[in-house]
Structures are given as C-alpha cells and as structure tokens.
Amino acid sequence: MSSPSSARQRTKRGTTPVPDPNLGSTKENIVADANITKLAHKKVASSDWDYRLAMVIVTILGFVTRFYGISHPDQVVFDEVHFGKFASYYLQRTYFFDVHPPFGKLLFAFAGWLVGYDGAFLFENIGDNYISNKVPYVAYRSMPAMMGALTVTIVFSIMWESGYSLPACLVATALVLFDNAHIGQTRLILLDATLVLFMALSVLCYIRFYKLRHVPFSRKWWKWLLLTGVSMSCVISTKYVGAFTFFSIGVPVMIDLWDLLDVNRKQGALSFPEFGKHFAARIIGLIVIPFLMYLFWFQVHFAILTRSGPGDDFMTPEFQATLSDNLMTQQAVGIEYGDNIAMRHKDTRVYLHSHFDKYPLRYDDGRISSNSQQVTGYPHNDTNNLWQILPSTATPDLNERTQVRNGDIVRFRHIVTDSWLLTHDVASPSMPTNQEFTCVDHEAAGGDRYQDTLFEIRIENGKPGQDFKTMSSHFKLVHYPTKVAMWTHPTIPALPDWGYKQAEINGNKNLLQSTNLWFVEEVPGLPEDSPRRRKEEKKVKSLPFMQKYLELQRAMFYHNNALTSSHPYASFPIHWPFLLRGVSFWTNSETKEQIYFLGNPVGWWFASSVLAILVGILFADQVSIRRGVDALDKRARSRLYNSTGFFFLIWAAHYLPFYIMGRQLFLHHYLPAHLASALVAGAVVEFIFNIEPADLASFTDAQIQDGVKKGAKSVSTQPRPVRERIAGQSLLATWAASMAFIAVLVWAYLFFAPLTYGTPGLTVEQVIARKWLNYDLHFAK
Incomplete structure (x- = not known):
C-alpha cells in the first residue's frame, strides 16, 4: 500500500503527468x-x-x-x-x-x-x-x-x-x-x-x-x-x-x-x-x-472554566483550589483526634461502612474467611458510616484534642458496633490477592491484634505535617504493618446476599493507584460556633498547565474506561x-x-x-x-x-x-x-x-x-x-x-x-x- 491515490502512471486532473x-x-x-x-x-x-x-x-x-x-x-x-x-x-x-x-x-x-x-x-x-x-x-x-x-x-x-x-x-x-x-x-x-x-x-x-x-x-x-x-x-x-x-x-x-x-x-x-x-x-x-x-x-478549556462547578469532585483538592467560589475549599474543616468522621471513596462515592453481620466461614469458591465483622462500601448516608479517629496509643487521652496531620499513625473505632478497624493477611471475599478488611472487639484490638489496627494517613500530594481536613484532603489509608491501601473499585463484583449487595472493601498492595483515594465528607455534630468553622478568605491558587492537563487526562481515561454499565440501546460492533x-x-x-x-x-x-x-x-x-x-x-x-x-x-x-x-x-x-x-x-x-x-x-x-x-x-x-x-x-x-x-x-x-x-x-x-x-x-x- 504505497499510496492512497492511484498508482497508475497517469495524469491526474489539474496536475502534470509524472514522467518515469x-x-x-x-x-x-x-x-x-x-x-x-x-x-x-x-x-x-x-x-x-x-x-x-x-x-x-x-x-x-x-x-x-x-x-x-x-x-x-x-x-x-x-x-x-x-x-x-x-x-x-x-x-x-x-x-x-x-x-x-x-x-x-x-x-x-x-x-x-x-x-x-x-x-x-x-x-x-x-x-x-x-x-x-x-x-x-x-x-x-x-x-x-x-x-x-x-x-x-x-x-x-x-x-x-x-x-x-x-x-x-x-x-x-x-x-x-x-x-x-x-x-x-x-x-x-x-x-x-x-x-x-x-x-x-x-x-x-x-x-x-x-x-x-x-x-x-x-x-x-x-x-x-x-x-x-x-x-x-x-x-x-x-x-x-x-x-x-x-x-x-x-x-x-x-x-x-x-x-x-x-x-x-x-x-x-x-x-x-x-x-x-x-x-x-x-x-x-x-x-x-x-x-x-x-x-x-x-489551555483554552482551563482559561474559560475558572469558576467552581459540578466537575470539581473529579479533581484533586489542589486543582479545585484554582477555581473561584470552590465549596470544597470553603467548607473544609480541620480534623482532630476524637472526631467522628464519615469517609467516602473518591471514585465510587461509597462510604466506609460496617455492621454486626460477619463474613461467611466459607465462600462459594471454597476459601476460608476470618468469619469476623464485615466492612463494606455503602452508597447512602447512615449512622453505620461513622468512625472515631484516634491516635495510635493503646489508651488515648482525648482531654487535649489535637489536629490530625499528614503522616500520622491512627486507629479507627466504629461507633455503632464499638469495634476497631483492622486488616490482616486473610484473602478478601472476591480477590484472593487482596487483604480482607474487618473489625475486632476491644479486647483483641488492645491485645495481640493491636498492630493490625494501625493505619497511616497519606494525603495525596500533601506536605509533611499538613493538616488533615474534610473535603479538601484526598488521602490513602495505608495499613501500617502490611503496607496495603484501603481500596474499592466499580469493577469489583458486589458482595452476595450475605453482604447485602454492598461494595467490597479490601487491601490493595499497589499503593500507587489513584483509585486508593478517599476523603472525609464531614465531622457530624460539630457546633456551629466552633472555631474550626471560622473561614479565612482564601485566594485562588494557580497550578502549572501541564500539571492540570495530566491530572485531567488521568481522570478522563479512568472514567471513560469505567463506562461499562448496560444501556437499553447499547449495541455490539458486530x-x-x-x-x-x-x-x-x-x-x-x-x-x-x-x-x-x-x-x-x-x-x-x-x-x-x-x-x-x-x-x-x-x-x-x-x-x-x-x-x-x-x-x-x-x-x-x-x-x-x-x-x-x-x-x-x-x-x-x-x-x-x-x-x-x-x-x-x-x-x-x-x-x-x-x-x-x-x-x-x-x-x-x-x-x-x-x-x-x-x-x-x-x-x-x-x-x-x-x-x-x-x-x-x-x-x-x-x-x-x-x-x-x-x-x-x-x-x-x-x-x-x-x-x-x-x-x-x-x-x-x-x-x-x-x-x-x-x-x-x-x-x-x-x-x-x-x-x-x-x-x-x-x-x-
């Protein structure tokens, strides 16, 4: 296939014949x-x-x-x-x-x-x-x-x-x-x-x-x-x-x-x-x-779209800070030890959730589970989504509340079931390569399972010691002993009936994946007159064009590939x-x-x-x-x-x-x-x-x-x-x-x-x- 036009040695309309x-x-x-x-x-x-x-x-x-x-x-x-x-x-x-x-x-x-x-x-x-x-x-x-x-x-x-x-x-x-x-x-x-x-x-x-x-x-x-x-x-x-x-x-x-x-x-x-x-x-x-x-x-796209809008949630807090009237930046609240918080996955938008039900002793494929308390992803706001964030000490003193910061080692107590978040070397329900997330009682959490309840807060693109805040801090929750990140994904099959068709949460060994990101949506019960609610007027920041472009490209490719749901008028190439x-x-x-x-x-x-x-x-x-x-x-x-x-x-x-x-x-x-x-x-x-x-x-x-x-x-x-x-x-x-x-x-x-x-x-x-x-x-x- 040497050319798109005729290979005959003949005169083309309006052109000179080509001699041999x-x-x-x-x-x-x-x-x-x-x-x-x-x-x-x-x-x-x-x-x-x-x-x-x-x-x-x-x-x-x-x-x-x-x-x-x-x-x-x-x-x-x-x-x-x-x-x-x-x-x-x-x-x-x-x-x-x-x-x-x-x-x-x-x-x-x-x-x-x-x-x-x-x-x-x-x-x-x-x-x-x-x-x-x-x-x-x-x-x-x-x-x-x-x-x-x-x-x-x-x-x-x-x-x-x-x-x-x-x-x-x-x-x-x-x-x-x-x-x-x-x-x-x-x-x-x-x-x-x-x-x-x-x-x-x-x-x-x-x-x-x-x-x-x-x-x-x-x-x-x-x-x-x-x-x-x-x-x-x-x-x-x-x-x-x-x-x-x-x-x-x-x-x-x-x-x-x-x-x-x-x-x-x-x-x-x-x-x-x-x-x-x-x-x-x-x-x-x-x-x-x-x-x-x-x-x-x-560049034209970024130059025109300078105001906060419905696309904010797809971008990192750093990107959102470049937009005027950004609600995420305005509503951000510093998180202190002892706060009850609700955590959401950035991509799937499910809340980190738990309840009294346990994983089945044996899965359908014959694998054995821990038979302990389920930790799942739930799409709706619920009291079972609340977790108390605590310092890594076995007996924390909450009389003096301090700010949670990037890089801190923390623990999470589930409010409703009064149990502690944990992951361990047990395969998750649908992915044998990933770790199961579960909750254990006070006795286990304070005893031989103490190390398994430790997690590190890693704010995405955050500086050492940066304040951990609601909405504006996208973070990875990394298990301190095994170095896996808390993770879910829309491609993971929903849990069976025993898990109420909720999303599976497991430990991902690939820490670099952007799908490991979570954010804290709110701190419920924070008084309106709390000093933490006082806002300083924030200036719109700027980011280099290539940084904004690469971030948007990653988001576009990810969400384009995620368009896998069925549609009544979808069809196949054949x-x-x-x-x-x-x-x-x-x-x-x-x-x-x-x-x-x-x-x-x-x-x-x-x-x-x-x-x-x-x-x-x-x-x-x-x-x-x-x-x-x-x-x-x-x-x-x-x-x-x-x-x-x-x-x-x-x-x-x-x-x-x-x-x-x-x-x-x-x-x-x-x-x-x-x-x-x-x-x-x-x-x-x-x-x-x-x-x-x-x-x-x-x-x-x-x-x-x-x-x-x-x-x-x-x-x-x-x-x-x-x-x-x-x-x-x-x-x-x-x-x-x-x-x-x-x-x-x-x-x-x-x-x-x-x-x-x-x-x-x-x-x-x-x-x-x-x-x-x-x-x-x-x-x-």
Whole structure:
C-alpha cells in the first residue's frame, strides 16, 4: 500500500503527468513529456466541468438534507442533555468534567456566544422545551448541520482527487449524502459531526499531500502536510477515537518513508541526509504540530472554566483550589483526634461502612474467611458510616484534642458496633490477592491484634505535617504493618446476599493507584460556633498547565474506561455493519412522532457487501498470482491495492478496535467507519465495471510510456476504436447501474425520513412497515 491515490502512471486532473524516472532525460523524452502534458491539460480543461457541477449539486443537497426542519423538535433530544449543557457551562465559565476532549464542545459554546446567549439553560432533561426557556437551539444545531453538509463535499473531493470516474464519485458520495444516520446525527447538538468532518478532511489533505510527493518541500507540499496534521489534531481533540485516524494516515506515511529509503532502487533513492529531512518534516507536520494544537484546546478549556462547578469532585483538592467560589475549599474543616468522621471513596462515592453481620466461614469458591465483622462500601448516608479517629496509643487521652496531620499513625473505632478497624493477611471475599478488611472487639484490638489496627494517613500530594481536613484532603489509608491501601473499585463484583449487595472493601498492595483515594465528607455534630468553622478568605491558587492537563487526562481515561454499565440501546460492533438495531432519540406520545437513530439500510447493506466483495477479490488475486495466473493488469492491481486498499485500511482502523473496548458502545461509533466503507464502495464499483481512466482516456499507460520513448507523435496517431468503444460501453453501463442504485438509495432515505426528522407522525401500520429487522420503534401498537 504505497499510496492512497492511484498508482497508475497517469495524469491526474489539474496536475502534470509524472514522467518515469527510469527513462532518463534525453531531449526526445523532454519533448515527449511536454507534448503529453499539453495534451493532458487540454483534455482536463474540457472535461472538469462535469465534476465541478456534480460537486455543487451534492453540496446543495447536503445542506438541504441536513438543514431541512432543523427547528423540529423544539425540545432537548437524547445526548443534547450533555453537550448542550457543556456549552452552557462554558458560557457561564463554570468548571465541568467530561470524558471527551474540549474542541467539539468549544465549537458549540462559540455558536452560543456568537448569538449572544448567556448559557442560563442547563439542558437537564430530555424533552425540556427550548422555546419556553429562550434557548437559541437552532444556532447550536446549525453548527453540526453545516459540518455534516461539508462532509458530503469532502467525500466527493476525496474520490475526485483519487482519480475515480464521476459515477464512482457519485456512488460514494450518495452513500453519505442520503444516509439517515449521518443526517440524524448532524442535525443535533452532538459531537459526531465534528469528528466525521475532520476525519474525512484528514484523508483528503493527505491525498493532496501525497500527490505532491515529486515536488517535496515546495509551498503546496508543506501546506497539505500541515493541513493533514491540523485536521487530525481536530479529530482527536473532539474524541479520543480520533487516534484511529492517526493510525489510518500513519500506516501509508510509514510505507511512503520506507519507499523513499529503498536503497535497492537503481535511480531515485534518497541519501540519508535527504531522508532525514523527509522524516523530520513528517514528524513536525503529523505529530508535533497536532499535539501542540491538542494542548492548545485544553489551555483554552482551563482559561474559560475558572469558576467552581459540578466537575470539581473529579479533581484533586489542589486543582479545585484554582477555581473561584470552590465549596470544597470553603467548607473544609480541620480534623482532630476524637472526631467522628464519615469517609467516602473518591471514585465510587461509597462510604466506609460496617455492621454486626460477619463474613461467611466459607465462600462459594471454597476459601476460608476470618468469619469476623464485615466492612463494606455503602452508597447512602447512615449512622453505620461513622468512625472515631484516634491516635495510635493503646489508651488515648482525648482531654487535649489535637489536629490530625499528614503522616500520622491512627486507629479507627466504629461507633455503632464499638469495634476497631483492622486488616490482616486473610484473602478478601472476591480477590484472593487482596487483604480482607474487618473489625475486632476491644479486647483483641488492645491485645495481640493491636498492630493490625494501625493505619497511616497519606494525603495525596500533601506536605509533611499538613493538616488533615474534610473535603479538601484526598488521602490513602495505608495499613501500617502490611503496607496495603484501603481500596474499592466499580469493577469489583458486589458482595452476595450475605453482604447485602454492598461494595467490597479490601487491601490493595499497589499503593500507587489513584483509585486508593478517599476523603472525609464531614465531622457530624460539630457546633456551629466552633472555631474550626471560622473561614479565612482564601485566594485562588494557580497550578502549572501541564500539571492540570495530566491530572485531567488521568481522570478522563479512568472514567471513560469505567463506562461499562448496560444501556437499553447499547449495541455490539458486530451489529453495526448490518444495521441490526438503532437508538431511540426522542418521542412525542401526543403526535406519535419519534426520532429513531438509524442508517439507510440499503446503503449500509450495500457498503458492507462491497467490503466482503473486496476481501474476496484480493484473496482471489493472491491465489491466482501464486498459481501463475495474472488476471489483472499492473495498473488495475496497483489501483486496487493502493487506493482502494487505503480506503479499506481507514474502515478497518475505525471499526475493528471497538471489539477490544469494554465501555458502552452505540451505533454512532460506526459513522467514521461507514464513511470509509462508502469510499470503498465507490472504488470497487469502478473496479468491477473496469472504467477507463477519466483523464487521458485516449491512451493506455503502456502507450504513454511508449510515446515517451519514441516521441509523442506516435502516441497521438495510434487509433484505438475498439478500446474506445469498449470503454464507452463500460461507462454507459456504470452510469446506468449507479443511477439505478442511487434511486433506490434515495427511496430508502425518504422512506425512513420520518424517523430521522421526527415528523410527520406515523400510523401503527406505517411504523410496522419500517420494522425491517425488528427495529425497536415506538408506537408500533
């Protein structure tokens, strides 16, 4: 796969034909090249109008299909509750947390800022009315709709720049233009329009860059290289699945570099200094600049969000101290020995809890437990969550109350059961590698089990001797004798019925994990007039950008991987190419209207079938070659493996990785891969019908090369009536088949349009008629 564009040595529209470097530079060859160039440019000038006209038409249709009825419904739809809310938080400069990078959300905030919106509406519930809340929702929705329309234009441009015939360009473009999923996703306040647009733009820019490989380091060469990097940066700055686009472009870039380094070539091989320049240029254009742009959007994110908000809880106290009006900092209370405190796990938010019930003597897997008092994680506030913090001395004197500090060795007494927190070398209920947490009575705690009741307070990023406070001190509770940290995690199975389905608490030997963190929520019963409640006005602190960025990255990756809970409309990757189910976005029971996220079944099934056909063609070709049968000419094979193969790589890179993901997945995750499958479909259509190249169609590559050797006159005077007649018949057949397919595609788009646009409402019979694969549509009864 040496290039994304055709490997045929033929003239590209608007470019100069590339002479064969192995033919030398004799006077005759130079004259021949010049004559062929003039002929090519003359032909391009007379034939480009059809492509340009087609591009204008599909662009207009793209805007019509995306903007039609964009004001309906005038209610919050599906995930608009998230991304509309984030735009409002930006406008209010209130800190929030999300698992996606900021670029796409900043664009929505920019749209709201342009129309003068203040972000007062927070998109709390699906179905909330925009008009009554005075929300400029059409302006918000216009941003992704415009991107969706431009994506159609870019798909056409990719095919055109890759040298495909007009019917092939139209087939690929129509698969996106008339796709109900692309339309539905780009008419709402969602991120996928931004993601798909810049993914397609990355492919187009790379193709333009690759076509200039024979004029390296020219202005245009640098322009398209840098635009490729900028586009890829916008993809990954919208969603982290943008990494798949980097892989899609990275593979052909590495192959191209390998070709440049091919020392076995007789002519044209680069010296190592020249190769180093090529390598450095690609590192700068495709890695360094995209990464700097990626960081830039986070800098904008931090610069805007300066006020305390709902995202505070996901960040460390040090980070929260950089936000104005931070409640955690304002409500922090110093903790003294003898206080009763409630401790919560930072990530799962469960309280450290105990009760009189004991662990079973033997677990289901046959392991023996201590059969002592259970210590669990409980999600609700309860008196069983209270623990008295005491100094490490066996008989503490609480008459003189002192401040608890970072690094202190402490003990915890459970208030309700009057027992002492302890961990020991006994396996926990579900994890044999982790220690069991339990409680023991006074006699054991003061006798031979005393050492097992000792714990060290380690405040995260705390200084030695730092005051231990509620809310603002995230800490690890480390068992002093065995050096394990008190821990729980959402992936740990809940305890069985004997543990009341509560969370398991155990001792984690890996002290470095950020999931070991806890915080003290409150000190119950502290008098209102206590000196500890007096607050000094705190100044907003500052942190270095990279420290804030790295902390946010850790939190984003952690919570993204934690999105494993079930969802009624979640689906598996194996379902997507076959469009086995969709997602209900919005319903109106009174009018029987609904928005159901679903692709165009005709287009999706056709594109998926073509992917299978391409794999079959490649397999058959490889078998034929190994049997000494050369069924394809060199030009057709090169185009099949390079151009079509590049599109197939994009599809695979944006689809197959989802099989190894553990998070929730939905149909919209397939949209970038679907766009790539549309490109493959257009390319395979041209291959099957064997259309003659649209430019220099009067000459074969062999004739052009022969003309270069003998002089251009011999090329222009060779008649080809038979070949031209066959090419004409092939082109006519392709036009007929393409238009017939596009007509069926348009019919399917219109048939499912009421589910895409949410209007008009359908009767029961009309809904049932659209349940092709038992799609779980509403109002079918």
